[in-house]
Amino acid sequence: MRPRGSPPGVAALCTGAVLLGLTGCTGGAEERQKDAKEPGESRVGWQKGEVRPKKLGNPCALVSDGTLALLDLAGPARETSMCSWSAGSFESVLRTLRVSVTVTEPENDLHKATATEEAESAFDNYPRASFEDEDPRELPGLGDGAIAAGRGSAERHLVVRHRNVIVYAMADTTYERVDYDGGRVPSDATLDAALLAAAEDVFAAVAAPLDERPAPDPAPGEVARLRPACDGLRARGARLLPGAKPTEISPEGGDMRNCYWTTADDYAIAELAVEVQAMPPSALTQRTGIAAANGKLAYVTEAREAEPVTGLGDEAVVDPEVNYLHVRRDNLLVTVRDIREGVPDDQGLADMKSLARTVLAQYE
Incomplete structure (x- = not known):
């Protein structure tokens, strides 16, 4: 009041x-x-x-x-x-x-x-x-x-x-x-x-307008439009998590795409998830998409004390405590999560890397 x-x-x-x-x-x-x-x-x-x-x-x-x-x-x-x-x-x-x-x-x-x-x-x-x-x-x-x-x-x-x-x-x-x-x-x-x-x-x-602040031009190699995340992943997901159907998040008009598979019973929940973001140039921060993606991955690496992974994208890190793999190539960020029970850590990492490579291949 x-x-x-x-x-x-x-x-x-x-x-x-x-x-x-x-x-x-x-x-x-x-x-x-x-x-x-x-x-x-x-x-x-x-x-x-x-x-x-x-x-x-x-x-x-x-x-x-x-x-x-x-x-x-x-x-x-x-x-x-x-x-x-x-x-x-x-x-x-x-x-x-x-x-x-x-x-x-x-x-x-x-x-x-x-x-x-x-x-x-x-x-x-x-x-x-x-x-x-x-x-x-x-x-x-x-x-x-x-x-x-x-x-x-x-x-x-x-x-x-x-x-x-x-x-x-x-x-x-x-x-x-x-x-x-x-x-x-x-x-x-x-x-x-x-x-x-x-x-x-x-x-x-209030008649105190801000100066125009256009976003910087995209850098070479930046992805501008995302494809549905589940495309190309259905067969692989079915093999890794039998019986689970993929669910697409933000299938229309979204800025990020997410595909996940999950099964649940009275005793356990198993899940695979793949999230894809294409960071655009930002008028607010004046960063290119590549710089924005690089900054976000650096934050994850520092905040979670994630470990580097070689041979994947421009750079990649894994957080073994919560089974997350984060991959950057140009302005594209791919995050994969694997919480299947009974899967050895090295096999889980190999499966997450395989899913990430499948996504990256869609943008080559």
Whole structure:
């Protein structure tokens, strides 16, 4: 509920300010008092180009339908501590986008600072430790300052400051193979695109548009379009896991493809799974697809202490604790998982390598 006497949007602004560690997020009569000058006192006022809180209106309405459609979402937002949209379920494919907008004001009480200086200080002191495990990185050229995080996770973060406005956005997706119901599973690249689009929507709406940020051109050898993951794997999967039928995830229009086989009885579950991603060039990070794929594999290698595998793609690693094989060739990432009971480790690795080679051969 919006506090009585506050202009529309101030409640959302203040919650965003708490997220960013700001104080002094005000509105209504208190804002008007700050604009008034005390006799004989020099006060900092609004500077040219700065955005005033009243211009924001309802921040949840600033995110466009086109941005939401990137994650198959639709409005209106659920307004809690920030604007939130979600669709799907934890049992199948869940997609979420959250956005918070903060507009800082001139400071005249504790010190003298313009609204832009207050935003710059807040951004510089942003609690980056909360992203420490997600590879936070600066994004030069995006607004007056930007940080992105989430290299190896399905949860992606973006913080952008432009003038005296700070936008925080988070996008994530989870899916459960066993209960998959046909929903599209967004890739890392789609999550990043949704974050950038949400920030662009907000800044454009408050007349502080961001500069255009086109994605770099694809590097030679990059794969642009994925084939259905189960093509070419059916016979091999049937041999490795008799009695199991392959299930295709994201068969239409998806950014990633996943084929899995599973059997279950009262005593055990056996599973084979193959996931394929073709990392595209990113407007958000300004990385080529090859660089993005290389970064994700490096994250997996470091986070899981995975062991290198030779003679497969450009580079490959295996995580023996959870029986995952990760392979990169150019911008293509292939992940194979084998949790069959009673299969020796060396045989399991050989079978995973065989599945990965079959996928790679489809793109030669």
